Amino acid sequence: MKTPKEIVDIMMNGDAFSRWLDISIDQLKEGHCTLSCTVRAEMLNGHHIAHGGISYSLSDSALAFAANSHGNKCVSIETSISHLSPVREGDRLTAVCNEIHRGKTFAIYNVDIFNQNEEKISAFKGTVNISREIW
Amino acid sequence: MKTPKEIVDIMMNGDAFSRWLDISIDQLKEGHCTLSCTVRAEMLNGHHIAHGGISYSLSDSALAFAANSHGNKCVSIETSISHLSPVREGDRLTAVCNEIHRGKTFAIYNVDIFNQNEEKISAFKGTVNISREIW
Amino acid sequence: MKTPKEIVDIMMNGDAFSRWLDISIDQLKEGHCTLSCTVRAEMLNGHHIAHGGISYSLSDSALAFAANSHGNKCVSIETSISHLSPVREGDRLTAVCNEIHRGKTFAIYNVDIFNQNEEKISAFKGTVNISREIW
Amino acid sequence: MKTPKEIVDIMMNGDAFSRWLDISIDQLKEGHCTLSCTVRAEMLNGHHIAHGGISYSLSDSALAFAANSHGNKCVSIETSISHLSPVREGDRLTAVCNEIHRGKTFAIYNVDIFNQNEEKISAFKGTVNISREIW
Numbered sequence: 001m002k003t004p005k006e007i008v009d010i011m012m013n014g015d016a017f018s019r020w021l022d023i024s025i026d027q028l029k030e031g032h033c034t035l036s037c038t039v040r041a042e043m044l045n046g047h048h049i050a051h052g053g054i055s056y057s058l059s060d061s062a063l064a065f066a067a068n069s070h071g072n073k074c075v076s077i078e079t080s081i082s083h084l085s086p087v088r089e090g091d092r093l094t095a096v097c098n099e100i101h102r103g104k105t106f107a108i109y110n111v112d113i114f115n116q117n118e119e120k121i122s123a124f125k126g127t128v129n130i131s132r133e134i135w
Numbered sequence: 136m137k138t139p140k141e142i143v144d145i146m147m148n149g150d151a152f153s154r155w156l157d158i159s160i161d162q163l164k165e166g167h168c169t170l171s172c173t174v175r176a177e178m179l180n181g182h183h184i185a186h187g188g189i190s191y192s193l194s195d196s197a198l199a200f201a202a203n204s205h206g207n208k209c210v211s212i213e214t215s216i217s218h219l220s221p222v223r224e225g226d227r228l229t230a231v232c233n234e235i236h237r238g239k240t241f242a243i244y245n246v247d248i249f250n251q252n253e254e255k256i257s258a259f260k261g262t263v264n265i266s267r268e269i270w
Numbered sequence: 271m272k273t274p275k276e277i278v279d280i281m282m283n284g285d286a287f288s289r290w291l292d293i294s295i296d297q298l299k300e301g302h303c304t305l306s307c308t309v310r311a312e313m314l315n316g317h318h319i320a321h322g323g324i325s326y327s328l329s330d331s332a333l334a335f336a337a338n339s340h341g342n343k344c345v346s347i348e349t350s351i352s353h354l355s356p357v358r359e360g361d362r363l364t365a366v367c368n369e370i371h372r373g374k375t376f377a378i379y380n381v382d383i384f385n386q387n388e389e390k391i392s393a394f395k396g397t398v399n400i401s402r403e404i405w
Numbered sequence: 406m407k408t409p410k411e412i413v414d415i416m417m418n419g420d421a422f423s424r425w426l427d428i429s430i431d432q433l434k435e436g437h438c439t440l441s442c443t444v445r446a447e448m449l450n451g452h453h454i455a456h457g458g459i460s461y462s463l464s465d466s467a468l469a470f471a472a473n474s475h476g477n478k479c480v481s482i483e484t485s486i487s488h489l490s491p492v493r494e495g496d497r498l499t500a501v502c503n504e505i506h507r508g509k510t511f512a513i514y515n516v517d518i519f520n521q522n523e524e525k526i527s528a529f530k531g532t533v534n535i536s537r538e539i540w
Binding site: 280281282283284285286287288290311312313314315316317318321322323324326327330331334343345346347348349350351352353 | 415416417418419420421422423425446447448449450451452453455456457458459461462465466469478480481482483484485486487488
Binding site: 010011012013014015016017018020041042043044045046047048051052053054056057060061064073075076077078079080081082083 | 145146147148149150151152153155176177178179180181182183186187188189191192195196199208210211212213214215216217218
């Protein structure tokens, strides 16, 4: 059985988009992780704030790492995100992912993202399907 | 009053991330748009399929263009997406955004994404806040 | 293998709350159903409109009947509803449930509710887990 | 300006469906409340567990009381609920509602429901529109 770190290293290695986001993994244990990244000019939208897809993508990576770290391959089936405050170029975003339910076939996670001033900028909830395939 | 095309041109012009996604605007009218883009290697995740953030981001851009095309500035407040089928490198994604409700202070849109084989790969719903500020 | 009607008859028979709502089944086939009910005084909230739980409950029953009608027992895992217009005492609500995805382990349904004037009053999306247990 | 208790007394007084659910208000302050109720036979569905509409309705009442307690009238626009564990006849449900964001035009709340064994049975998130009308 691989450790959470071994599993996430494999995932991160193949995860070109998380690398484009320049995500760093700050904490990791079964069912939990903390990730961070910095908002660059190429991540902004037509309102000159971060595109909603940036905080979603950071949240979705956090969901994937936390959910898969138990050992079984998990795929996201339904996710939602509330955008709470605008995110600007240069902001440092920290995503904290916690498991709120882990059953046999599906599991649910919350991901809150905070900026460098500890303001919560988004609230994400994701449901994954737990397959029988092992990492 | 600006036309939908004038508004979306301004938005797209400032929208560095939609340009990174290489989004093309195939159809546009008030409350509706169709966008498309092609999945590149740098958009893949650790399962070697498109990162969930790619279909979310394409959906969120479609939401923004459709919602803002009426003339008032709109900001997304709550969005959800179901990922239905895996998306692979080279897939051509087409996002179809329709307005399902437009009130005074908020509006709701569905965005379905299809691949080049007309399989639906994701179903997105987004709620925006309608501000009084005009484009 | 039981027919959709046989399955839903068993479900409805044991479903005391759907009977309290006085739900009638107007149409039923695999993956689809149309239900209706009338809003009574005891279904109103502190704004003197129907409690949000009424349109949710009607939608959730529609989800259950449509999802289970294929033969395998399904349980709802994640649902969302947007309330679009106020519902008043005496309104006749019609819920139309359509399958938007059916995979091996989970399936997704939309339920739109209309009032007697054909105004859409709510938009619901539900994800169910498909068990191996047969009705 | 009315107190949270005065506002919720007015709401509860007109809220026939919350009274049908036999909801008791255990705690209440601005942006927060704790409610409870007991599952009766008439609240069960075709699986002989509580209908999903029961935990949704209890959550939605908690959302309404917490959101309106600040003084401005608020109406729910988008809500989601994950059903985590089956609820049985006789279970005592306690709903804990917390404010996770309060802006000028909309606010967001989480409602977790626990049974008498302190198991979390559902996780709800709701977004309300804050009107200018005062209670």
